[in-house]
Amino acid sequence: MILTGLLCGLLLGFVMQRGRFCITGAFRDLYVTKSNKMFIALLIAISVQSVGFFALKEFGVLSVEPAENLAFFAVVIGAFLFGIGIVLAGGCATGTWYRAGEGLIGSWVALFTYMLLSAMMRTGPLGSFNSTLRDINIEHSTIYGSFGISPWWLVALLSAVTLFYVFKQLRKPKLKIAALKPKKTGLSHILFEKRWDPFVTAVLVGLIALAAWPLSVATGREFGLGITGPSANIMQYLITGDDKFINWGVFLVLGIFLGSFIAAKASNEFRFRVPDVTTILRSAVGGVLMGIGATLAGGCSIGNGLVETAFFSWQGWLSLPIMIAGTWVAAYFTIIRPQRLTTA
Incomplete structure (x- = not known):
């Protein structure tokens, strides 16, 4: 059963690589290019998962219950640091895994420091700092629980908002791009x-x-x-050799890497790309902030921004806008401000 994680990861890595599904870009574009298309795409993914999650609970397939407490300060600080980190690293946690599968050396650097700091925040020298901050919590778990309403009201609201922005986006005039003559045919062309x-x-x-x-x-x-968590588990296993760190999640992230590699190789997009020293250093710092931030916040842009939001936890919907804020701050100092200085 644990190998289903590998299958799930293969599919996710393949789809994200071919669809260029970038959560960092979704956050950054809201500020830099004033485009919300990728953020709407994120809302679609959240909505699809949310409808399915509560349907599975309704039919008794799932009986998962969220955590009872919210580590408010840890989530706020961690989400903000994570938002800064993903801009410096050039991709979020999942984006770093799938871009490493494309051959980006900068992503390899960011991935290593991300895994290392995630492990250090759990069982390493930063573990006490992490646990101390996350132990400061309040008794809140889900939004619908706090308001005493059915989660389906929130599912309906989220779905309605998502559909509104989808139809609004689809009604915009499309740019005409000259299409190149396909080299492949049939399913191969589509994939x-x-x-x-x-x-x-x-x-x-x-x-x-x-x-x-x-x-x-x-x-x-x-x-x-x-x-x-799974990224940290890999580093912990490599250091200790303890099999307890090998779980479904570890196979998931390894599958993301392999799925992206397969997609990139088959579409002729795989190549080793070595960035300059500045980019490598920035990637390393970004990975450090990602590891610290995601651990404090209890999740990354996938764990919090896609999954926790889908079942309407306070952690998910608190961390999402703060991650975006961190992304905007980093984008200002790395993109907007340098452009202004150049044109001044």
Whole structure:
């Protein structure tokens, strides 16, 4: 059963690579280019997973209950640091895994420091700092629980908002781009050559995220998609050799890497790309902030921004806007301000 994590990861890595599903870009574009298309795609993925998650609970397939407490200060600080980190690293936690599968050396650097700091924040020298900050919590778990309402009201609201922005986006005039003559035909053209629509990609990501729940729970892991914990587990296993760190989540993230590699190789997008020293250093610092931030916040842009939001935890919906704020601050100092200085 644990190998279903590998299958789930393969699908996710393949879909995200071919669909260029980038959560960092979704956050950054809201500020830098004033485009909300990728963020709408994220809302689609959340909505698809949310509908399916509560349907599975309704039919008794899932009996997962969220954590009873909210580590407010840890989530706020961690989400903000994570938002800064993903801009410096050039991708979020999942994006770093799938871009490493494309051959980006900068992503390899960010991935290493991300895994290292995630492990250090759990069982290493920073473990006491992490536990001390996360022990400061308040008794809140879900939004619908706090308000004493059915979660389906929130599912309906989220779905309605998402559909509104989807239709609004689809009504915009499309830019005409000269299409190159396809080199592949049939299914091969669709899978490895044709440009994937972000909204279609988002539906697929949402379905994979939904499938992850019963597959993961069947192995005793009470969660859906998650990147930070499994990434830390890999580093902990490499250091200690203890098999207890090998679980469904570890196979998930390894599958993301392999799925992205397969997609990139088949679409002729795989190549080793070595960045300059400045980019490497920035990637390393970004990975450090990602590891510290995601651990404090209890999740990354997938664990919090995609999964926790889908079942309406306070942690998910608190961390999401703060991650975006961190992304905007980093984007200002790394993109906007340098451009202004150049044109001044």
